[in-house]
Amino acid sequence: MKKIGLGILILMVSLLVAAGARAYTWTYNTTFDFALAGFSDTSQTPPVPTNGPLTLTISNITGLSLPDPAAGTYEWSLEIDNFMLDFIPNVTGDELSGSNLGPFDIGTWQAPLAAQGSFNLGDVYVPEFTINYMNNSYTVGNYTVQNAVFSWELTNNGTLVNPGDSIDEIVLTLTADNLNTTINRDLTALDNLAGGANGVIDGTGIADFKVSAVPEPATVMLLGAGLLLAGIARKRFSK
Incomplete structure (x- = not known):
């Protein structure tokens, strides 16, 4: 009987590990307004790139x-x-659009997720790519953003959200040592050529996307160990 009981516990742990290895997936169909600012100094003519911070507000x-x-x-x-x-x-x-992009790896994060925080990205290479807008093509990228730090704030009606809550505004901020010669340089050039040279790139948008989370092995094994210990404790107390 002891062997049978141990076998059942091992089977239960195996089933839990298999279940934990499956990804969580959330599917979103969103609409939003957006405004990107902090990339240029409009007090000069024409505006010149600043060193940030670069702020994207999605409301x-x-x-x-x-x-x-x-x-x-x-x-x-x-x-x-x-x-x-x-x-x-x-x-x-004047629209920018795309489809079937990714999946993109967006890092290792702990749950429950925080509605506010920052993350040190370090040095980030941005490859060269082309943007097509209003029948014109713009080549950007091909540089390394140095000592980049990304921060975020997720709110609903001005209050930080909890996991599972709806989000109605996101504020994303990027700082780095050389934004004025990298990302902000490109954004200033685009804004000066096609955006009105007002230091803001804004508009409305729609996006349909999926976010997935796959537990790391340590998390899966921790869940499995918890079930095993619970089974052993239950068996002992039942004697």
Whole structure:
């Protein structure tokens, strides 16, 4: 009987490990407004790039909530089914759009997720790529952003959210040692050429995307060990 009981416990742990290895996935269909600022000094003519901080405010969000997996450490990824950014209302041809992008690895994060915090990215290489906008092509990137630090704040009606809560505003901030010769240089050039040279890139958008979280082995084994200990304790107390 002892062997049978141990076998059942091992089977239960194995089933838990198998279940824990599956990813959590959240699917979102969102609409939002956006405003990117902090990249240029508009007191000069033409505006010149600043060293930031670069701030992206995403507001009036619908259809988004903070993921709420079981506590543990997870590998997170993002997959964009489609998106569209509209920069000038009632003007055709000013949109940026795309589909079937990713999945992108967005790092290792612990759950429950925090609605506010910062993350040291270190040195980040941005590869060269081309942006097509209003029948023009712009080549950007091909540089390393040095000592980058990314911070975020997720709120609903001005209050920091908890896991599972709806989100209606996101504020993302990027600082680095050389934004003025990298990202902010490119954004200033784009804004000066095609955005009105006002130091703000804004508009409305829609995005359909998936966020997935796969538990790291340590998290899976911790869950399994917890079940095993619970089974042993139950057996002892039942004697």
